[in-house]
Amino acid sequence: MAILEANNIKAGYGETEILHGVYIKVNKGEIVSIIGPNGAGKSTLIKTIFGILKPTKGKIILDDQDITGLNPDKIVRAGMCYVPQTENVFPSLTVEENLEMGAFIRNDDCRDRIKEIYEIFPDLKQKRRQRVGKLSGGQSQMVAMGRALMLDPKVLLLDEPSASLAPNLVEMIFEKIVEINKSGVAILIVEQNARVALKLSDRGYILAMGRNRFEDTGEALLNNEEVGKLYLGG
Numbered sequence: 001m002a003i004l005e006a007n008n009i010k011a012g013y014g015e016t017e018i019l020h021g022v023y024i025k026v027n028k029g030e031i032v033s034i035i036g037p038n039g040a041g042k043s044t045l046i047k048t049i050f051g052i053l054k055p056t057k058g059k060i061i062l063d064d065q066d067i068t069g070l071n072p073d074k075i076v077r078a079g080m081c082y083v084p085q086t087e088n089v090f091p092s093l094t095v096e097e098n099l100e101m102g103a104f105i106r107n108d109d110c111r112d113r114i115k116e117i118y119e120i121f122p123d124l125k126q127k128r129r130q131r132v133g134k135l136s137g138g139q140s141q142m143v144a145m146g147r148a149l150m151l152d153p154k155v156l157l158l159d160e161p162s163a164s165l166a167p168n169l170v171e172m173i174f175e176k177i178v179e180i181n182k183s184g185v186a187i188l189i190v191e192q193n194a195r196v197a198l199k200l201s202d203r204g205y206i207l208a209m210g211r212n213r214f215e216d217t218g219e220a221l222l223n224n225e226e227v228g229k230l231y232l233g234g
């Protein structure tokens with residue numbers, strides 16, 4: 001059963017069309033990866049799904065609700081949160097202040113949710129009074145994910161969460177992603193570490209030049225010779 005579905009999406013910047021009719025689906029409980037070369041349109045697709053860019057064509061459905069053309073604040077309320085590829089934290093604020101910022105539309109006391117976030121990311125609890133700008137790349141990425149989780153989303157969009165992290169931290173971030181998924185959040189993730197991402201993904205899509213190229217289970221994509229040669233570095 002689909003929790004998120006985008007169909008025939010056309011979008012771009014100004015006159016330049018980048019996505020030429022892309023589709024993607026995330027079922028309840030799934031981790032789904034979007035893989036593809038630099039400039040393929042992966043971030044553009046995520047930004048369009050989250051309402052930062054408006055599609056010129058196509059339809060986006062979140063949990064049976066048509067969210068096409070809605071602004072991000074409405075989409076957050078509909079149950080989807082997004083961690084951008086860059087500049088995804090407030091460096092001058094502390095860890096806990098960053099988490100509080102993530103709860104901006106909650107009217108209730110967000111203490112309980114912060115506690116749950118610290119259970120997923122125990123390292124952050126220790127650093128709660130530190131400015132995020134002083135943290136390591138891995139810790140900062142955990143803050144960004146924790147902030148997006150403050151609103152208890154049904155779907156989490158992650159754009160390259162492991163970019164520029166050391167290999168052991170890449171693994172740690174992916175372990176966290178699996179843990180978040182097990183807590184009941186469907187996850188759509190864009191990744192350059194394609195093999196690692198596909199290994200833990202239920203399904204994956206390969207995007208190239210703004211079009212769908214391959215779509216299969218994570219395992220089948222990893223075992224697909226053509227995909228390996230063209231998109232996974234051999």
Ligand SMILES: Nc1ncnc2c1ncn2[C@@H]1O[C@H](COP(=O)(O)OP(=O)(O)OP(=O)(O)O)[C@@H](O)[C@H]1O
Pocket residue numbers: 013018036037038039040041042043044045
């Ligand atoms: N703000 C923008 N204005 C104009 N063109 C843009 C903008 N952002 C991206 N593009 C262009 O859109 C195309 C797709 O970019 P996008 O960032 O979606 O690719 P990507 O698949 O996420 O790549 P990467 O792996 O490098 O993150 C590229 O040709 C890029 O130059």
Ligand SMILES: [Mg+2]
Pocket residue numbers: 042043044085
């Ligand atoms: Mg990108």
